[in-house]
Amino acid sequence: xxxxxxxxxxxxxxxxxxxxxxxxxxxxxxxxxxxxxxxxxxxxxxxxxxxxxxxxxxxxxxxxxxxxxxxxxxxxxxxxxxxx
Numbered sequence: 001x002x003x004x005x006x007x008x009x010x011x012x013x014x015x016x017x018x019x020x021x022x023x024x025x026x027x028x029x030x031x032x033x034x035x036x037x038x039x040x041x042x043x044x045x046x047x048x049x050x051x052x053x054x055x056x057x058x059x060x061x062x063x064x065x066x067x068x069x070x071x072x073x074x075x076x077x078x079x080x081x082x083x084x
Contacts, residue, residue, distance in 0.1 A: 030067070040062060
């Protein structure tokens, strides 16, 4: 039931906010890197044993990678003007 509710809500949001959500998700490398940085930060702070294996700068490196992916790799498109 929850899966159906979330999938229908996701589809509704995708149709209203992002008309080409599938293509956007394929090219959203900055979003993926930000999610990995958040996951790495949570793991480093919640599970202290893992901090021996993951470097402290991993979150920073992933966030810098997200910035690079957003500004250099993903081209910006002009937003359509509402008057036209």
